[in-house]
Amino acid sequence: MTLRKTTENKVAQDLDIPVISIRRLLSGETTDPRISTLKAIADYFKVNIDQLISMNSETAHFGVMTQTKPLFIPVLDWDSAKSIDSIDLGQWPEWIPVTIGKNETIGNRAFALESRPSMYPRFQQGTIFIIDPTLTAMDGDLVLIKLRENNDLTLRELFIDPPQWQLQPLHQGSEMLKFSKEEHEILGVVFLTLFYNRKMRPLHTEV
Structure with missing residues (x-):
């Protein structure tokens, strides 16, 4: 040791x-x-x-x-994720074990978010998104977007058709957004999606 x-x-x-x-x-x-x-x-x-x-x-x-042994990723709620840069993840109380391939890597600021009801039926309730802020967004990625106007978060599918970047909604009820650095901030890219049949129960660091 x-x-x-x-x-x-x-x-x-x-x-x-x-x-x-x-x-x-x-x-x-x-x-x-x-x-x-x-x-x-x-x-x-x-x-x-x-x-x-x-x-x-x-x-x-x-x-x-x-x-292939598990990594432990902090589970944030949607409000906490708005200020991810100011959170001391080392002291965060809720974590989830995640297994990735031995040749894969994930950033040390990665975090997990649980799906919202509005994401159904594309994503079942309890789906967990593992989001890596260090990844560069590419065409077809799911990205976590902060709306600078009100700091709300939205998960969107990125489509790049130079010079435009389109942020497509996960359900048909929302409008498409045209990405603008003045209006939007990419907080991270979905690295992994975990599907659960019931609401996820994260691990706690305290007994």
């Missing part, structure tokens, strides 16, 4: 967590760890969960979050 010159036994003792749990987590044997345990370890090393995940991948001293 080179992140901080210590041992599994010392970490287990300091955190009052069984050493076998620490060992399984750090070795990667546990592929779906408790979020509260991850948070406790992150706090112990004075990093947030995203930084802990990055350290795991880079040092190979932690088996969590490598290859």
